[in-house]
Amino acid sequence: MRVLNGRLDRFEEMVYGPIGRAVQQAKPHTEGDPIGVLAATYAMLSSAFAGQVLLPGGTRPALVWTVLVGKSSTGGKGTAYRVAGKITEDAIGSYLGVRTKTSIKNAPTLVRVFTQAIQESSGTEAGEDSRIFMLCDEWGSTLKVLNRDAQFSEHLRKAWDGSSISNTIKGKTKGEAEEEWIDKPLLGFHAHIQPGIWPTAISRTNALGGDYNRMLPVAIEEWQELDDVAGLNAEPESLVEPSAEIANAYEWVRKGAAKEMKYSDAAGREFIAARKAHKRIVAEEDEHVASYFVRAPENIARIACLLTATERKTIISVGAVRAARAFVEYSRETVIELAKMPSLVARSNQPKTLEQKIRDAIGRDGRRTRTQLFSAVGNRHTHGEIEETASRMADIRRTEEPNGRPGPNPVYFDFAPEEPEKEEPEPVVKVVRQRAAKMPVAAPVTSTTRTPVKATTARKTAAKKAPAKRAPAKKAAAAVPTAKKAAAKKAPAKKATAKKAAAKKTTAKRASAVSAPGQGDLFN
Structure with missing residues (x-):
């Protein structure tokens, strides 16, 4: 103080x-x-x-x-x-x-x-x-x-x-x-x-x-x-x-x-x-x-x-x-x-409600029979009013227990047990896997464009790794001059029609594309 x-x-x-x-x-x-x-x-x-x-x-x-x-x-x-x-x-x-x-x-x-x-x-x-x-x-x-x-x-x-x-x-x-x-x-x-x-x-x-x-x-x-x-x-x-x-x-x-x-x-x-x-x-x-x-x-x-x-x-x-x-x-x-000290007990002149009286009686004396509850609440309320009010209260439990004797069974009033709180389930995290977007692939160089295509970083990497994965590529590359020589020897043949000549050129182009992909610069 x-x-x-x-x-x-x-x-x-x-x-x-x-x-x-x-x-x-x-x-x-x-x-x-x-x-x-x-x-x-x-x-x-x-x-x-x-x-x-x-x-x-x-x-x-x-x-x-x-x-x-x-x-x-x-x-x-x-x-x-x-x-x-x-x-x-x-x-x-x-x-x-x-x-x-x-x-x-x-x-x-x-x-x-x-x-x-x-x-x-x-x-x-x-x-x-x-x-x-x-x-x-x-x-x-x-x-x-x-x-x-x-x-x-x-x-x-x-x-x-x-x-x-x-x-x-x-x-x-x-x-x-x-x-x-x-x-x-x-x-x-x-x-x-x-x-x-x-x-x-x-x-x-x-x-x-x-x-x-x-x-x-x-x-x-x-x-x-x-x-x-x-x-x-x-x-x-x-x-x-x-x-x-x-x-x-x-x-x-x-x-x-x-x-x-x-x-x-x-x-x-x-x-x-x-x-x-x-x-x-x-x-x-x-x-x-x-x-x-x-x-x-x-x-x-x-x-x-x-x-x-x-x-x-x-x-x-x-x-x-x-x-x-x-x-x-x-x-x-x-x-x-x-x-001037604040009171620890809340004092009020307002009369208590019937619900408050019922809760006070059960909280003070514990489990009560119907007769005991009527007596504890007082004579300001009828018995029917007290029982009806208690039955409507969510926190008050009314229990009728059979005793094996003739007549009505005894009725008890006490506080309803509190329901355990339900644990909320943990939210399920849904994992969505998406494929990465593909990088655009450069168009292959044809014999008609004559314009070299600049390889991207991914293409360069693939070009470096290609020889390690495909060892026969050297043989295919070596076979290209042989095909040119064969074509040079057959070129003078006048009897070959234009269609056959065109077919042979197309076959040669396909063979070069299959045998050595990504090496179109050998044909320039």
């Missing part, structure tokens, strides 16, 4: 009085965030001081409710709480051991816990004691109940103000009812939560109603890593020493009448300035976000009263107001960042 940047410098502004000094002295011996230690100490001490330290006006207890916001393991929420317990051990250790309650989940339980505490203390020398310290180490689970139980939220708000709460229970006689009444509930509160759970567990409607502006959430994380080998065999917090100043302050607070705190003139002006600055921020911020910290001025007053009480004084100083203001402003920045 961004607010964690520079938090140790801001912690120095919060240090004041015995509480600030005790946390400063514990810093070297713990990995816990000092702001977290300070917050847990505020919650513990204000719960122990409840009823004896009153706000100016003398009507309300100076209770401080804190929430540690940190990631699991790395936030150090439990570490900070344990260190605060070590600091206050000598002062209020016995009180926390008896009055810490971790199982308060609803309004009747809250009233019952107060009733038991009053009954157990009524016979003691100190008299009735209605102090309770409510610890929620997993606040997210408590918020789930808080968001559904309007009476629980109302009781918590009243307890923060010190107003009376009650609960109606069954009487001893049938038909009668008894009311448990707590006149002055003194409830301390401290909780832990992860930042990621905040947007899913916090109800926006409850926030606008004021359920969360009484708490002071603070972002924390471990601020150092202790590498002392000797400390591996013992808890690092064992080196934290209890505060003697706080022990003396608790003894002073519990003696005599309740202490009503008052502002000095300078402290009063400081508080008025802080309240005006706060109102400007509330006016500029979104209503939903501002609903988490609209009571910041009163929380400043409560912390200032607590710090003053640890000094065993009743006059609030300027330093106490400034230290309280620094802590509350850090909490305000924390809650603004938390309130």
Whole structure:
């Protein structure tokens, strides 16, 4: 979270009085965030001081409710709480051991816990004691109940103000009812939560109603890593020493009448300035976000009263107001960042369709019979409508299983199995072979053209290879002069007709073309 940047410098502004000094002295011996230690100490001490330290006006207890916001393991929420317990051990250790309650989940339980505490203390020398310290180490689970139980939220708000709460229970006689009444509930509160759970567990409607502006959430994380080998065999917090100043302050607070705190003139002006600055921020911020910290001025007053009480004084100083203001402003920045975090759960005011209800019922409970499905969907739809709708849904399977008994067979509904995706066949590549185009062949040279034909590259190659393939070509070439001589001898024969002479010439030409192809130059 961004607010964690520079938090140790801001912690120095919060240090004041015995509480600030005790946390400063514990810093070297713990990995816990000092702001977290300070917050847990505020919650513990204000719960122990409840009823004896009153706000100016003398009507309300100076209770401080804190929430540690940190990631699991790395936030150090439990570490900070344990260190605060070590600091206050000598002062209020016995009180926390008896009055810490971790199982308060609803309004009747809250009233019952107060009733038991009053009954157990009524016979003691100190008299009735209605102090309770409510610890929620997993606040997210408590918020789930808080968001559904309007009476629980109302009781918590009243307890923060010190107003009376009650609960109606069954009487001893049938038909009668008894009311448990707590006149002055003194409830301390401290909780832990992860930042990621905040947007899913916090109800926006409850926030606008004021359920969360009484708490002071603070972002924390471990601020150092202790590498002392000797400390591996013992808890690092064992080196934290209890505060003697706080022990003396608790003894002073519990003696005599309740202490009503008052502002000095300078402290009063400081508080008025802080309240005006706060109102400007509330006016500029979104209503939903501002609903988490609209009571910041009163929380400043409560912390200032607590710090003053640890000094065993009743006059609030300027330093106490400034230290309280620094802590509350850090909490305000924390809650603004938390309130603006996107929710991981999609919330919608639109009613669910019947199809969605059927899918939710089967997804939540698995395979369901017809009767179980009707019951899970609810009575807003008829049985025929539910079964007809389920039969039309492609992802819902209706199965009728014979059981061999008389009467209709049981019918089951579940999700239809997904069909395996069909693998597309690989495209067949068709190989088409084409013959290469033939090169044009030069026309043979005849005896009448007398023009030599220039051979192409392919023809030259064929001419070179011809002698190797056709060895008898030399004999044919040698036979050409013999044919000429024979023709020369027969030329004088006058009796040969023109037709015969032409026939002989044609025969000679054919013989020369067959015997020596491509060698027409021998006739030129």
